[in-house]
Amino acid sequence: MKKNALVSILAILLACCVVMGCASALADSQKQRTLTVFNWFDYIDEDVIKMFEQETGIKVTYTNFTTNEEMFVKLEKSAGSYDVIFPSDYIIERMIKEDMLEELDMSKIPNAANLIDWCKSPDYDPEGKYSVAYMWGTVGILYDPDQVDGEIDSWGALFDPQYKYGVFMLDSIRDSFGVCLRYLGYSLNDHSEEALDAVKDLLIQQKNDNIVAGYLVDETKDKMVAGEAAMAVMWSGDAMYAIEENENLRYVIPKEGSNIWIDGMCVLKNSQHKDEAMEFINFLCRPDIAAMNQEYISYCSPIQQVVDGYDEEQLNQPALNPSAETMENCEFFHDITEFMELYESRWMEVRA
Amino acid sequence: MKRSWFAYPYSLWMVIFTIAPMIFVVYFALTDTSGALSLSNMAAVGQETYLKILWRSLYLALICTVICLLLGYPAAYFLASKDFNKNQTLFVLILLPMWMNFLLRTYAMMSLMENQGIINTLLKAMGLEPVRMIGTEGAVLVGMVYNFLPFMVLPVHTSLKKMDQRVIEAAEDLGANPAQVFRRVTLPLSMPGVISGVTMVFMPAVTTFAISRLLGSGNFMMFGDLIDKQFLELNNWHFGSSLSLIMMALIIISISLLNKADPKGEGSAI
Structure with a gap:
């Protein structure tokens, strides 16, 4: 009986292959x-x-x-x-x-x-x-002026304990590490253990100070439109979308420099x-x-x-048309695949 | 007359979608990127970071199961009682959420629980202080209970329903008061249903992944999220498989423990 079952299964598999083969041949001929x-x-x-x-x-x-x-x-x-x-x-x-x-x-x-x-x-x-x-764009901070003190111009705002549960971070390793690297004065592409440890400590501190509202990607822009948090690390295009929905919001590329992509x-x-x-x-x-x-x-x-x-209006919008100096101050990500493990293990420690 | 060939289509299904994937998981878990046999990925699961996430998953799943039991048992008891025999409305209401995909329901929960969400807007309108719900462990737990509660109610209801009413009458005739009847007759006889319910809630709860992202805003990574990340983001299928293997082992252990308590499988509603 068992042998029979096996034979039938093989027969059905074979039949499937034949049918699929015919179908694709038919498609080619058209x-x-x-x-x-x-x-x-x-x-x-x-x-x-x-x-x-x-x-x-x-x-x-x-x-x-x-x-x-x-x-x-x-x-x-x-x-x-x-x-x-x-x-x-x-x-x-x-x-x-x-x-x-x-x-x-x-x-x-x-x-x-x-x-x-x-x-x-x-x-x-x-x-x-x-x-x-x-398309091209930058990474910056989208913020709600009603929920922050004055104007934001530094990545430092992301680590200010006065913003309790007020900051959305990106659930994206290179972006989250990148903004911290620039804030601490390193290159976006730094992969020294010293720099990455400093970033890890900064991110863990930020989490322990209850500043982080969440680590998300696609949901953040709608949450910012609804006024869920004071600020968010965001790609310029998502920021533009949010600003179109809620004119009150502002986008800034911090003075320490950022990522252009x-x-x-x-x-x-x-x-x-x-x-x-x-x-x-x-x-x-x-x-x-x-x-x-x-x-x-x-x-x-x-x-x-x-x-x-x-x-x-579009020309004056930093999310769409950043100034020449701002762009000078931004850098591209480079491929650092062989060092990604150093990033990943630290990111997991932050997120655990 | 033997009609075992009736089962062939399903066997084929199982080979392709259950057995083959399991073989892949085991293969990936026990090899490294070069394809050589290696236990390094299995060993890596033991790191503090991952144990912390595993512990959180187990702990949240356990609380979720207890809450589901506390909410679900009385509901099932009421649904199975004589007074309720003819009216199916409540029963349909319990089933109703299951007719819709759980992700949609979870998105709906998200808009209820946000800082500017429906609940907080109502609180503010009533002059009360808004409560921070989204992004907390509590929100994840509420989402889990909401999604998994029917899996507790149904098997408990089934086991209560098929209980022989004459046994209860006999207990009453012999002078047992309602509390005694419940404790010494109804409860023990419904244990198979309870065990089945516990299994059916605990298993999906411990492997939860999307709920923790949507309602916990990514602040509480669970074991399911960790596995998801290994496959989709970090491209580490070997470590992801090791994590999955550990998870499967944990589930198999818990099922076999439960099966010991219900050897005849009377409560199985799966």
Whole structure:
């Protein structure tokens, strides 16, 4: 009897494989052009995808991730399932190092010429061979002026015990460590044990002083709009969203300096749809499309024509258009994969 | 007539979705990134940081189970009583929350308990001091009890319901007062249901992960969150699997302890 069961199971498995094989052969024969896009959650105006499908006849499968690390895990575990991805600067650096990215054929992406100058040759991809900037932004403090004393201009406010349960931190290792590193006068990319221990002590102190309201990512912006806490460490685009919902809120890039980042668009080396992928990247660089996305997600667009279209209020908004000196004072994250364990163990100690 | 082939589709299901994943978990837990056999990940679970998180999970799950029992037993008792036989409204009310996904319910709890949430707005409107609920251990506990309470009520209700009423009548005829009847007849006979309820509440409670993030604002990392982080954020499948293996071992131990108390499996509602 047992033998019988095993045989049946194998037979069913075999049948499944045959059916699936036929299905995929059928799909191939129809020659439908397809594309799988892997982007951050809530990071595109979905109408743009429909427009792209209508204009090109390419069928887009749109999938999401929440953090760079999560994206990287999924790319490793299901190689070949994605075509266009939207990684951040330091992940692009790492993927170039690991030879995961396809060199872009710029003749297929003429709209990349619309990029503002400093985004054309970022230091993680100096010749712009593997990535085209999609959005950029900074990390700063979003605060509610009614709940704080005066103006906030330093990361120090995050560690001030007068703000009882008043500060939302980011549940993201590099961002949370990064702001502390800058506050203590180190580089964002420091990985010495001395610096990281100092950061750990600072974060544990902050938690023990009951300053932390929570460690969250996606929920924070809505909580800030509702006035749940005095301030939050936040990405500039989320801050813009919150400010649009609640005009009272303010965004500041502290004087100690912060992180500036670019999310790029890249094509994977193991992609089966490279032409479609480059067509998609070109489409997103078209000024009218870039403007739609900028308006929808409120991050800073690297497309010159979009920037030229900003109104007075947008030009004066540090979350959208930081001053030149502020940007001088910000730095990119670099790939420090081999030292991440030093970060992770300390972060777990903070969070436990 | 044997119809054992009826069970084949389910066996296949089990092979693919239960047995194969278990093999993967064990394999990842006992190897390192190079694929060599290694106990280093298992040993790493013993670090103070992780024991602290494990302890918090066990302790919160235990309190949650006790509260569910204290709330759930009387409710099940009332639902199973004769006075209530015909009216199913309350029973439906207890089941009702289970018809909706638990994440949605937890989001709803979040907007109730926030500082500017519905409860605090009401308190303020009544001239009372607002209470900080969200981001506290208490909020996580309330969320767990709310989500898992039906798993306690149902098995206890089942065991009370199928109890032979004549036994109780006999006890009464023999002169036992209501308290004695409950303590010496009803309670012992309902123990299988209680044990099943305790298992069904404790297991999901100890592996909770989303509730602690949404209602605890990430301030109280639980064992489930820790495992989730290893897989999704830190890309450490080996350590994540070691943690899962420890968790499974703990659950198996607690189930077998409970099974000793209910050898015939009379209360099993699973």
